[in-house]
Amino acid sequence: MFTKTKKLVTLVLLFSSMLYAVVPPKAKIGVSPSRFELLYDNKRKTNVITLINYSNKKITAEISLSNWTLENGQIKNIAPTTQSLDQWILITPVRFTIKPNDTKTIRFAIRPRTKPTSGEHRAMIWIDEILPEGDSEGIRFKFQLGVPVYLNVPPTYAKGLLNQITTTVGKESIDVTLALQNRGNVHDRLTGSISLWKASSNISKAQRDNIVKKDLKNKALIYTTTLPAGPVLPKLKAKDILSIPKPKRKGKYLLYLKGHFKNGKEIVKEKYIYIK
16 A cells, blocks of 8 residues: 655654654654754864654664754755854764663764854754655654754854744733843743732732742732743844733733843743733
8 A cells, every 4th residue: 555654753852851742652852862962172072863663563764954043933944154163063873773761872073164253153963863664554654853052163252132022912812922032142042930819918029929939829810921031142133922811801811921031130021911
């Protein structure tokens, strides 16, 4: 029977410390670490990626490298340059098989071919499954994992900015868009929390911070979550978008954000939302 093959691309490892591939049970795989943020010091270091096969069948995969950027929040492979990190990485093995419930170690080193310019150099290490040959019925899936590598060449500086917060009240959720910018030469991230409160409550900023930090229950707190903390690449603008469950009761609510970029300077933003 004719067999269709589809690639199921997992979320690229930009945010979490470990990601379990979102693939069918026959091809479950994990990878650690989720990303590399390295400082260039001209020393010949070796870096290690560990792959874990959680399935009961062997998995064969191969590795490729690419230069990349972000476009509308999505990974976009772009042409290499003499200063792109994908041209400087030596990695082994490039093709391998992992036994069921076993691990595989991938090693790579960075060997610049030209003198690195100051700032951030990026590469994506792609891990693509190779399906076994032979016919089988139904649709066959394969996974793809991406491990980003950032190499910082001094002098470096990150300068993230939160330019604006906009909200859109829908039928079941409140969509919050954070307009971000980075004027530095290495990527930055906005980390912290965002929460929704009853605007009528007389709770101070310090009390709100304590409730969120210690995960305390409070009748004035409607919802809280961590910020997406997506990378804002050098000299670019970006948007982090998250959805907050819409309160069932009509009225005035307070959206409260507390976070910071890499410089550690506290950012506090408040925005009132009206549920009609």
